Amino acid sequence: MSLFSDALDRLKKYNLGPFSLSSNPFGLTGAGGPDTNFEPMLGDVVTASQATADNATAAAGSQTASAGSAAAAAGSAAAAHTSEVAAAGSASAAAGSATAASGSATAAAGSAGAAAGSASAAAVSATTADQYASAAGGAAPAVRMNWDTGTSAADPGAGKVWVSNPTVASITAIYISESDAASANLSAVFTAWGGSTNPVKGRLRISHRLNLTKWIEADVTAAVDNGSWWTFSVSSPTGPGGFAAADVVAVGFARAGDMPTSFPAGTAAAPGWAVTGDSDTGLAQVGGTKTLSIIARALEVLRLSSPVGSVNRIDIAGSVTGSPPTVSFTGSDPTVGGAIYTKGGGWFTFFVGGFAQLSVAYVANATRSLYVKGVTSTGNPQITTSGGGLDVNASDGSTVNIGGGQTGQFPTSLQVAKSGHVTSRRATLNIGSGWGLLSDVSGNGVRDFAIWCGAISASVFKATANGVMTFGRAVFATPVNLGNVSGTVTLDLSLGNRFDMVLVGPVVLANPTGGSNPNNSSGLAQGAAGARLIH
Numbered sequence: 001m002s003l004f005s006d007a008l009d010r011l012k013k014y015n016l017g018p019f020s021l022s023s024n025p026f027g028l029t030g031a032g033g034p035d036t037n038f039e040p041m042l043g044d045v046v047t048a049s050q051a052t053a054d055n056a057t058a059a060a061g062s063q064t065a066s067a068g069s070a071a072a073a074a075g076s077a078a079a080a081h082t083s084e085v086a087a088a089g090s091a092s093a094a095a096g097s098a099t100a101a102s103g104s105a106t107a108a109a110g111s112a113g114a115a116a117g118s119a120s121a122a123a124v125s126a127t128t129a130d131q132y133a134s135a136a137g138g139a140a141p142a143v144r145m146n147w148d149t150g151t152s153a154a155d156p157g158a159g160k161v162w163v164s165n166p167t168v169a170s171i172t173a174i175y176i177s178e179s180d181a182a183s184a185n186l187s188a189v190f191t192a193w194g195g196s197t198n199p200v201k202g203r204l205r206i207s208h209r210l211n212l213t214k215w216i217e218a219d220v221t222a223a224v225d226n227g228s229w230w231t232f233s234v235s236s237p238t239g240p241g242g243f244a245a246a247d248v249v250a251v252g253f254a255r256a257g258d259m260p261t262s263f264p265a266g267t268a269a270a271p272g273w274a275v276t277g278d279s280d281t282g283l284a285q286v287g288g289t290k291t292l293s294i295i296a297r298a299l300e301v302l303r304l305s306s307p308v309g310s311v312n313r314i315d316i317a318g319s320v321t322g323s324p325p326t327v328s329f330t331g332s333d334p335t336v337g338g339a340i341y342t343k344g345g346g347w348f349t350f351f352v353g354g355f356a357q358l359s360v361a362y363v364a365n366a367t368r369s370l371y372v373k374g375v376t377s378t379g380n381p382q383i384t385t386s387g388g389g390l391d392v393n394a395s396d397g398s399t400v401n402i403g404g405g406q407t408g409q410f411p412t413s414l415q416v417a418k419s420g421h422v423t424s425r426r427a428t429l430n431i432g433s434g435w436g437l438l439s440d441v442s443g444n445g446v447r448d449f450a451i452w453c454g455a456i457s458a459s460v461f462k463a464t465a466n467g468v469m470t471f472g473r474a475v476f477a478t479p480v481n482l483g484n485v486s487g488t489v490t491l492d493l494s495l496g497n498r499f500d501m502v503l504v505g506p507v508v509l510a511n512p513t514g515g516s517n518p519n520n521s522s523g524l525a526q527g528a529a530g531a532r533l534i535h
Contacts, residue, residue, distance in 0.1 A: 007047035142252035144181040147243040155229040171237040194223020202255040214242040503532040
């Protein structure tokens with residue numbers, strides 16, 4: 001094959017894809033792309049242009065000057081590439097030059113007029129390549145645009161670019177035409193720019209092509225195709241800016257890598273997915289398959305797992321000011337509870353404000369537990385056992401207080417509820433193991449009251465529903481000593497129901513005062529003078 005046909009063959013293969021020695025050896029972007037293929041591509045442009053000019057001369061001897069122009073233009077492109085740092089920015093135009101040169105060669109073979117036109121086109125293409133090589137967009141692949149001062153979220157016009165705000169620090173979006181300044185369609189290029197699965201798609205740079213002091217850079221977070229123009233959402237904008245209307249600019253882009261879709265299991269000492277700069281902190285799978293652990297300081301601090309067929313889960317959510325974060329037990333079951341397990345004999349303690357407020361102790365092989373339940377607005381919260389009674393203990397020397405927080409004049413500090421039995425209304429309050437206070441003594445619904453003595457298994461005091469009191473055993477009280485008495489004696493039953501007196505003369509016992517208790521007694525002692533008359 002001739003040098004011309006070889007050059008044309010290679011020019012058809014150059015592309016803007018990332019360079020790969022095995023899968024895309026003619027790529028002009030990515031690591032190694034510009035260094036490997038840019039200069040050879042320009043050489044092929046020169047070869048094709050020269051061959052086109054030769055064909056034009058042979059076909060119509062009048063086209064010598066045009067062919068010379070094409071060769072000179074191609075030489076300018078190569079020189080421009082050597083002098084500019086944005087070599088990768090010329091990739092798109094250079095590929096366009098290759099297409100134009102190939103078309104020129106084909107046309108030249110047809111007629112002298114077509115050959116002359118091909119030579120002219122080759123010269124224009126080489127000039128465009130020179131302009132691309134002059135773009136100061138850094139090492140990222142760049143496209144040529146014209147700056148516009150608009151700021152609206154709209155089509156900036158063919159070959160133009162503008163931003164959402166004239167102040168660089170306030171830029172949130174960049175709007176770019178889908179066709180560049182040479183009318184080349186950039187849909188595939190822009191699709192690649194926004195194709196990364198990384199939250200930050202890459203770094204976009206806009207540079208003045210002739211004044212390196214004017215530039216803008218920003219991280220691209222989203223790319224949206226609006227048809228004839230694209231919206232690039234950006235963050236962290238920086239740079240001096242300083243562009244004026246119609247400035248020629250190069251828009252370059254360095255694409256970020258895709259987010260990883262998996263990572264190795266790792267260990268606690270070396271997590272499979274470690275935090276950058278903190279190699280012993282991250283995520284690992286140290287608990288076996290279907291588990292995930294959070295690692296910090298080479299220690300497993302949280303392990304997540306899910307058994308086969310799981311339908312429920314735990315949701316942990318933050319909160320706004322004034323509200324607490326939440327831990328929720330939820331899932332597809334209509335009712336989802338939660339369980340917290342400790343290891344061995346460990347206790348579970350709730351802290352509020354940095355201080356322990358409630359501890360749940362470990363009891364080996366416990367079968368009876370405690371339920372705390374809330375109720376509707378018409379009832380009271382409840383503490384219930386799953387079996388057996390309920391012990392409430394204070395530390396030695398301390399008191400268990402019930403109530404005391406009310407401010408009313410007649411507060412209810414303790415109330416023992418009656419039984420829910422169909423007939424019985426029994427309520428019992430035991431004091432130690434020997435005594436008890438009972439209501440509904442016989443368990444038949446009668447609202448009486450008794451003091452129960454465990455030693456004799458009987459009531460020693462009972463009061464009926466209407467207040468009649470009886471004693472099941474003798475009542476002993478300290479006697480009220482009246483001393484020496486004579487004449488009329490009136491007993492004051494408010495002082496007691498037993499009276500002792502010494503009769504020193506005839507005595508008349510008047511009706512007692514101070515109560516109506518019919519059960520009272522008096523001890524009479526005869527004075528030293530002998531017998532006394534009592535009425």
